[in-house]
Amino acid sequence: MWRGDSLYVLQNLVLKDFRIRYRNMSLGVLWSILNPVVMMGVLTFVFTQVFPNPQIRHFSVFVLCGLVPYNFFSLAWITGTTSVLDSASLVKRVPMPREIVPIAAVLSNCLHLLIQICLLLAAVLAFGGHVNVQWLWLPVVWLFEIVFVCGLSLITATLNVYVRDTRYVVESANTILFWVVPIFYSFEIIPAQYSSVYELNPVAALILCLRRILLAGVAPPASTLLKLSLVSFLMLLLGFWVFHRGKNAFYEHI
Amino acid sequence: MPAVQFQNVSKHFRRHAGQMLLRERIANLLRPSPREKFYALRDVSFAVDHGDSLAVIGGNGAGKSTMLNIATGLCCPSEGEVTIDGRIAALLQLGSGFHPDLTGAENLVINASLLGLSRAEVRRRFDEIVEFAGIGEFIDEPLRTYSTGMTMRLAFSVAVNVNPDILIIDEVLGVGDESFFAKCLDRVLQFRRDGKTILCVSHALPTLEMLCNQAIWLDHGRLIMAGPTKRIVTAYREASQGQVAAT
Numbered sequence: 001m002w003r004g005d006s007l008y009v010l011q012n013l014v015l016k017d018f019r020i021r022y023r024n025m026s027l028g029v030l031w032s033i034l035n036p037v038v039m040m041g042v043l044t045f046v047f048t049q050v051f052p053n054p055q056i057r058h059f060s061v062f063v064l065c066g067l068v069p070y071n072f073f074s075l076a077w078i079t080g081t082t083s084v085l086d087s088a089s090l091v092k093r094v095p096m097p098r099e100i101v102p103i104a105a106v107l108s109n110c111l112h113l114l115i116q117i118c119l120l121l122a123a124v125l126a127f128g129g130h131v132n133v134q135w136l137w138l139p140v141v142w143l144f145e146i147v148f149v150c151g152l153s154l155i156t157a158t159l160n161v162y163v164r165d166t167r168y169v170v171e172s173a174n175t176i177l178f179w180v181v182p183i184f185y186s187f188e189i190i191p192a193q194y195s196s197v198y199e200l201n202p203v204a205a206l207i208l209c210l211r212r213i214l215l216a217g218v219a220p221p222a223s224t225l226l227k228l229s230l231v232s233f234l235m236l237l238l239g240f241w242v243f244h245r246g247k248n249a250f251y252e253h254i
Numbered sequence: 255m256p257a258v259q260f261q262n263v264s265k266h267f268r269r270h271a272g273q274m275l276l277r278e279r280i281a282n283l284l285r286p287s288p289r290e291k292f293y294a295l296r297d298v299s300f301a302v303d304h305g306d307s308l309a310v311i312g313g314n315g316a317g318k319s320t321m322l323n324i325a326t327g328l329c330c331p332s333e334g335e336v337t338i339d340g341r342i343a344a345l346l347q348l349g350s351g352f353h354p355d356l357t358g359a360e361n362l363v364i365n366a367s368l369l370g371l372s373r374a375e376v377r378r379r380f381d382e383i384v385e386f387a388g389i390g391e392f393i394d395e396p397l398r399t400y401s402t403g404m405t406m407r408l409a410f411s412v413a414v415n416v417n418p419d420i421l422i423i424d425e426v427l428g429v430g431d432e433s434f435f436a437k438c439l440d441r442v443l444q445f446r447r448d449g450k451t452i453l454c455v456s457h458a459l460p461t462l463e464m465l466c467n468q469a470i471w472l473d474h475g476r477l478i479m480a481g482p483t484k485r486i487v488t489a490y491r492e493a494s495q496g497q498v499a500a501t
Contacts, residue, residue, distance in 0.1 A: 002327070003341045004370035012364045020355050093350040094368050095326040095342065165276040251329035252267055 002095045010100050010107070017108030032115040036067050043067075043184050056186060058127045058215075061120075065210045066183030068116045073149060073203050074174040076109040080153025081160050081170045088254050098247045099240065102157040106150050117142070124214045134213045137220060141209045141228070148202050148232040154239030158246035161253050182207060199224070202231050255339050256301040257420055257451040258308075258325055263334035265295040265320055265475075294320040296475040297334070302468065304339075304419075307452040309466035309483050311459070311490050316472040318455045322346065322424050325453060340419030340451070343369050347424070348409035354398035358389060358408055361397055365409065369416045379415050386441075387411035388434070407434055414441045420451045439464065459487050 022029065044060045047053050056062050083105035084091055084098070091098055117138075125131075160166040181204045182190065190198055198204050205228045209220035268291060295317045302308045310318045323329050324336055326344040351368055352361050362383060366376045384393050387407045389400075397405060414421075421442070442465055445452060456462050462469065462483060469486035471478045479486050 002370055004367060005372045008373050009367045012367045016353060016356065016360070016364055019360065020353060023355060087351075089347070089350050090368070092328065093344075093347045095328050095344060096368055096370075163276050163279055248330050251323065 002097065004096065006097050006100060009096060010104055013100060013104035014108045014110075017104065018111055021108075022111075029111075029115050032112045033119050036064065036071060036116055036119060039067055040064050047184055053185075055188075061123050061127045061129070062186075062211070062215065063184050064120050064123050065214055066181065066207045068113075068120045069145060069203060069206050069210065070178065070181060070183055071116065072109060072113040073145065074177065075112070076106045076146075076149045077153055077156070078167065078170055078174065079109060080106045080149065081156040082167050083153070084157045084161055084250065085164075085254065091250055092254055098250065099154065099243055102153045102243070103150050106146065106153050110146065113142070120214070129214060130217070132217050134217055134219050137209070137213050137225075140225075141206060141213070141220065144228045144232040145202070145206050147236050151232070151235030151237070151239035154236075154243040158243050161246065161250055177203060180204075186211075199227070202228060202235075255337070257304045257306070257339050258302040258453065259337045260298055260300050260321075260325075261335045261337075263295055263298045263324065263331045263336060264293060265317075265324060265329070266291040266293045266332050268292070293475045295324070295331075295472075298472070298475075298477045299334075300470050300477065300480055302451055302453065304451055305446070305449040306468050307446050307454065307466040309462040309469040309486075310453065310455045310472065311457075311462065311469060311486065312472035312478075313494075315474070317475040318472055319346075319424055320475075321472065322422050322453060322455060326422055338420065341370060342420045342422060343413060343416040343418035344422040345410070345413045345424065346422070348406050348413070352397060352405065352409065355396055357396055358393040358400065359384075362393070362408060362412055365412045366416065369413060370418070371416055383411050383415045386415060386437070403431065403434075410434075410438060414438065414445075418450070420453070421445060423452065423454045423456075425455055425457070459491065463487055 040060050040063055043063045047056075047063070048059050053059070080102045083102045086105075087101050090096070091101060156166055156170055180198075181201065182198070187195070187198070187204075187208055205224050209224060209228070212218050212220045298317075298321065300308075310321060312318050320329075322344070323346070324331050325338065326342055326346070327338075328344075328346075349361075349365070351364055356364075359380075362380070363376055366379070366383070367373075371379070384390075387393075387404075387410075389404055389408060392400065392404065400408070423442075439461075442452065446465075452465065454462060454466055466483045468481070469483040470480045471486050471490050479489055
């Protein structure tokens with residue numbers, strides 16, 4: 001049996017990813033900011049000049065509230081999905097708890113996320129927002145997203161070992177998600193018959209919470225928070241269960 | 255309780271299990287074809303007591319590595335039962351998880367934690383590991399600047415300093431130069447004096463004779479012979495020479 005310290009291994013693998021990613025970039029963390037800023041600029045141009053939408057004030061901050069969680073979600077999900085195959089040499093040759101691999105892959109995107117959150121908060125303040133007590137909800141909401149992606153990645157990472165096409169399904173799902181999650185439109189314009197479907201989507205719920213906290217300065221709805229926490233932690237449990245069921249035959253399939 | 259015990263262990267792989275694309279998966283679901291089984295190990299039983307050192311010999315494809323992978327828990331046996339008593343460190347491939355852009359020290363820490371050392375143990379043994387590897391001030395240079403020999407010395411140095419109860423070595427003793435090899439040998443022999451258990455796969459029969467008191471001989475997944483190293487190695491040598499003479 002392997003009798004090491006799983007948390008210490010997890011920490012080491014996350015640190016390893018950080019170092020590799022940021023050591024070879026001359027602009028370093030600036031790259032983390034550049035992508036959302038460019039996207040924000042493009043979307044702001046399209047939706048204030050080409051298709052003007054006068055109902056939304058401060059469109060750039062509004063769209064950034066959607067972009068930051070979406071970016072993290074899609075990036076963390078895809079790296080989590082491919083992580084087990086990407087780390088084949090670890091999975092096949094080192095007898096450690098294999099769950100660590102996809103979770104480390106998801107968590108290693110968190111530095112990236114943290115930088116983007118700073119950018120988002122800076123944008124909120126620049127457009128006239130104020131720090132208020134509701135901001136205390138932010139870490140809670142982000143925690144739910146991270147937990148949710150961990151669970152989802154454990155499932156798709158397992159599937160990806162058995163069916164190599166899974167990563168392309170995940171990539172397509174991410175593309176679709178960009179349109180069906182209210183990133184550049186608001187919840188209010190969603191027709192009533194679809195709104196219950198939207199509420200089931202944790203990424204959409206997250207964006208809803210963020211906009212309430214950052215733009216309106218009010219606490220997120222309790223029912224949404226409850227649903228979000230339930231879905232996130234159930235997804236994590238399901239993820240561990242699926243991974244546990246699948247991991248014993250990884251050796252034969254990698 | 256023996257340190258390692260295999261009871262009637264078999265391991266089979268399905269042929270063509272490498273087809274991982276959706277197309278094959280669906281085709282298989284619709285029209286399941288009985289796929290041929292390939293036995294990597296067939297009904298293998300043996301036990302290694304604490305303090306013993308077991309050599310595993312046999313030709314290519316005999317099932318030696320599969321056996322070690324099952325012992326470390328990397329794959330599960332298809333049939334039979336495996337019991338392990340103690341902390342295992344496996345040297346199946348030196349430098350698993352090493353990354354060329356990280357420094358020697360960073361790689362050392364990651365590798366040590368993967369092999370099962372805690373944070374405190376890594377801190378305590380860090381200097382000893384660097385000292386044993388003989389890398390000196392290069393420890394803070396990126397791994398891509400190392401020679402192959404240096405990388406291997408670092409990897410081996412981490413593994414032997416993990417201080418496990420059971421050490422599993424797969425064909426990795428031949429790293430580094432003469433003097434480093436002597437150092438490794440010395441360390442592994444020290445292991446045995448400390449009453450630890452070793453499982454060792456190698457084609458270097460003289461090394462095995464030096465390291466191990468017990469041996470098993472595998473051929474095409476079956477256990478041919480088990481007993482004291484001297485006797486098994488002699489029998490194996492005769493059989494291999496007989497094969498060469500026959501062709």
